[in-house]
Amino acid sequence: MKLTVLGSGTLVSGPERATTGFALEIGGQPIVVDLGFGCFKNMQRAGIDFSKVNNLFFTHFEHPDHVNDLSAFIFARKGLIDLGYGSPVQVNIFGGSGFKGFVETLLDAYPSLKKLPFKLTASDLEPYGSKKFGEFSLKTKPMSHAPSSIGMRFEAGRKSVVFSGDTEANENLVELSKGADLLVLECNYGKEPPKFSHLNAEIAGGIAARAKAKAILLSHLLPETEKQDLKKIAAKKFSGKILLAKDLLEVNV
Ligand SMILES: [Zn+2]
Ligand SMILES: [Zn+2]
Known part of the structure; x- marks a missing residue:
């Protein structure tokens, strides 16, 4: 698997970071985990062909920094077809509880997205779920942040990548992260105590240690946070x- 950071920031990102999003290439096929503002542009800067991204996953939808570019992505997929460049390949998007309703509301808000020239499915994942896709499997567990928040563990072959999404420390995250090859942890804060259901760098390190993860990637960084070591x-x-x-x-994982 290959992880590409599309956005390493948070709601206040600074000039060098898009908000939050990742692409994960599995067997040559890219999927997306979160797509906040700036991430769709970064996907293209990274050379990832968005017309080949057919499965997108969202750790929570309540906060725009994780989901804002979903509308841009859908509009661009529609545009490709309308302009005669693209083919009507089905797109599947997944999130936690209530996500399907959120997507219906989102599409309803844009008159141009009411009728799409391709099939778009939006599904709520089980909070404690396990689902098989062609080349990979996905496990989910609820996180402590927003009502729809879920952590996600992707496994392909013998490799695993876990995404905490936004969350404060919780046992589900430790369990989901057991032995992960790469653990992508939010790190909203450095040394200071976390506020608003987030992690700091020390707590993130503690979770990774308890889970015996092999490597961690600290992301979701506030401008003030990244000044710290x-x-x-x-x-x-x-x-x-x-x-x-x-x-x-x-x-590379
Ligand atoms: Zn966030
Ligand atoms: Zn959030």
Whole structure:
């Protein structure tokens, strides 16, 4: 698998970061996990052909920094077909509880998205779920952040990548992350105590240590947070490999 960071920021991102999103290439096929504002542009900057992204997953939809570019993505897929460049391949999007209703409302808000020239399915994933796709499987567990928040574990062959999404520390995250080859953790804060149901770098390191993850990628960074030595703070608790996210970073798993 290959992970590409589409957005390493949060609701206040600064000039160098899009909000939050990742692409995960599995067997040559890209999927997307979250697509906040700026991420759709970064997908194209990373050379990922968005007309081949047919499965998108959202850790929560309540906060625009994770979902804002979904409308841009759908509009562009529609545009490709309308302009005669694209073919009407089905697109499947998945989120936590209430996601299907959110997508219906979103499409309803844009007159241009009411009728699409391709099939779009939106589905709510089970909070404690397990689902098989062609080349990979997905496990989900509820996170502690917003009502629809779910953590996601993707497995392909013998490799695993886990996404915390936004969350505060919780046992589900430790369980979901057990032995993960790469654990993508939100790191809204550095040393300071987290507010609004988020993690800081030290707590993130502690979760990775308890889960015995092999490597972590700290992402979802506020401008104030990234002024701190986040790797050093996380390393107080975690002795594995620690990576710091920046937009367009690629990580082979
Ligand atoms: Zn967020
Ligand atoms: Zn959030």
